[in-house]
Amino acid sequence: MSQLLFDNIQRTVGYDVPLSELEPFRNLFFEKSMDKKTVLAEEGKRCKYIWFLEQGSTCAYYANESGDKTAVQFSIEGHWISDMYSFFSDREALFYIETLEPTDVLFLSRTHFEEACRTIPFVERFFRILTQNALAAQLYRIAKTNSESAEQRYLDFAGRYPHFMSRIPQYLIASYLGIAPQSLSRIRNKLATQR
Amino acid sequence: MSQLLFDNIQRTVGYDVPLSELEPFRNLFFEKSMDKKTVLAEEGKRCKYIWFLEQGSTCAYYANESGDKTAVQFSIEGHWISDMYSFFSDREALFYIETLEPTDVLFLSRTHFEEACRTIPFVERFFRILTQNALAAQLYRIAKTNSESAEQRYLDFAGRYPHFMSRIPQYLIASYLGIAPQSLSRIRNKLATQR
DNA sequence: TTCATTTCTTCACCTAGGTTAAGATTCCGG
DNA sequence: CCGGAATCTTAACCTAGGTGAAGAAATGAA
Numbered sequence: 001m002s003q004l005l006f007d008n009i010q011r012t013v014g015y016d017v018p019l020s021e022l023e024p025f026r027n028l029f030f031e032k033s034m035d036k037k038t039v040l041a042e043e044g045k046r047c048k049y050i051w052f053l054e055q056g057s058t059c060a061y062y063a064n065e066s067g068d069k070t071a072v073q074f075s076i077e078g079h080w081i082s083d084m085y086s087f088f089s090d091r092e093a094l095f096y097i098e099t100l101e102p103t104d105v106l107f108l109s110r111t112h113f114e115e116a117c118r119t120i121p122f123v124e125r126f127f128r129i130l131t132q133n134a135l136a137a138q139l140y141r142i143a144k145t146n147s148e149s150a151e152q153r154y155l156d157f158a159g160r161y162p163h164f165m166s167r168i169p170q171y172l173i174a175s176y177l178g179i180a181p182q183s184l185s186r187i188r189n190k191l192a193t194q195r
Numbered sequence: 196m197s198q199l200l201f202d203n204i205q206r207t208v209g210y211d212v213p214l215s216e217l218e219p220f221r222n223l224f225f226e227k228s229m230d231k232k233t234v235l236a237e238e239g240k241r242c243k244y245i246w247f248l249e250q251g252s253t254c255a256y257y258a259n260e261s262g263d264k265t266a267v268q269f270s271i272e273g274h275w276i277s278d279m280y281s282f283f284s285d286r287e288a289l290f291y292i293e294t295l296e297p298t299d300v301l302f303l304s305r306t307h308f309e310e311a312c313r314t315i316p317f318v319e320r321f322f323r324i325l326t327q328n329a330l331a332a333q334l335y336r337i338a339k340t341n342s343e344s345a346e347q348r349y350l351d352f353a354g355r356y357p358h359f360m361s362r363i364p365q366y367l368i369a370s371y372l373g374i375a376p377q378s379l380s381r382i383r384n385k386l387a388t389q390r
Numbered sequence: 391t392t393c394a395t396t397t398c399t400t401c402a403c404c405t406a407g408g409t410t411a412a413g414a415t416t417c418c419g420g
Numbered sequence: 421c422c423g424g425a426a427t428c429t430t431a432a433c434c435t436a437g438g439t440g441a442a443g444a445a446a447t448g449a450a
Binding site: 391392393394395396397398399400401402403404405406407408409410411412413414415416417418419420 | 422423429430431434436438439440442443445447
């Protein structure tokens with residue numbers, strides 16, 4: 001069992017999960033290595049998996065008619081990803097999810113997820129807490145986003161996720177912050193100059 | 196047991212929950228009638244309860260230094276509300292929650308919530324799905340918000356929540372849409388004129 | 391019913407950030 | 421190592437929506 005996943009589970013549920021539960025859970029996953037720019041989930045389609053990132057990074061985004069992307073979430077190794085709207089509610093996905101680097105991923109299908117919830121005690125709790133944390137993060141984001149200028153949002157983001165800055169193209173960060181890439185350039189230029 | 200709560204639970208868990216589980220769950224709540232403008236949760240404090248609205252409406256918002264409010268969520272009878280960031284993670288609340296009308300509320304404390312998760316089978320599943328739905332709604336909101344003009348956001352909101360329009364002051368709706376109240380007036384005026 | 395408070399509207403003016411276009415860099419496959 | 425594609429920067433101009441101020445309308449307590 002991957003150390004990363006093991007730690008992630010222990011930390012999330014908050015008590016020592018016995019191997020007798022961890023083993024059958026781990027056996028429901030399969031692993032896959034993917035190239036950069038592999039599309040995991042597509043807007044408009046059912047998202048049949050939830051993924052655990054062993055290595056690499058992904059971006060969740062939506063695309064408008066003209067095809068440009070607005071990032072809604074970045075993830076790196078140790079994160080769970082999915083179009084949770086689609087995966088949990090079995091509706092059409094709102095987002096695309098795409099790898100930003102060569103990435104190793106564990107796949108858990110919806111069917112196996114539901115089986116695990118029914119048969120392995122810690123799983124229901126694990127996913128409850130996982131979605132609670134995801135919800136808390138979104139609420140936090142909404143609270144902070146609406147109230148701050150683009151410059152402040154950029155500074156917050158850079159301070160909060162310094163490890164993202166070097167691994168994610170700047171135009172995607174701009175879209176995440178809700179501004180045009182040119183505007184982010186302008187802001188960065190201004191900040192660099194006035195220092 | 197309130198019909199509204201009963202239906203809400205059955206619909207959420209997706210199977211018939213036996214009375215032997217519903218009764219002890221219901222007994223963990225207490226009910227309270229509150230005046231308009233009662234504050235249930237406060238930014239910066241722990242939010243110790245999750246509430247079920249039997250009747251009335253509430254607004255979750257945050258306030259900046261100058262004291263003006265930005266609404267992040269409106270709720271009416273049949274909804275669950277809390278500062279879920281605070282309630283589930285035991286951190287300081289991000290938002291205020293305040294009644295908009297005279298409102299009847301069921302209170303479930305954090306302690307009772309955790310007890311229920313441990314001892315009553317359907318509860319863990321119920322709250323997993325509840326937070327999943329809340330997360331899905333936030334993701335949907337973020338996806339739609341960032342990509343549309345203020346006018347389009349207003350039309351979406353009015354179309355999606357027509358029952359809110361008459362019960363919620365317009366300046367709060369404006370703040371929810373991320374615009375100044377004057378701008379919402381301007382937009383409404385324009386729409387009314389051009390029709 | 392009346393006065394005070396809260397909410398909504400209108401208008402003139404302003405600015406953050408969008409848009410378009412072009413050139414500069416960086417990256418990457420062959 | 422080279423050439424094309426992707427990414428980033430700069431600059432001139434534009435616009436959606438913010439701001440401030442004032443009055444109109446609605447609400448509600450006495």
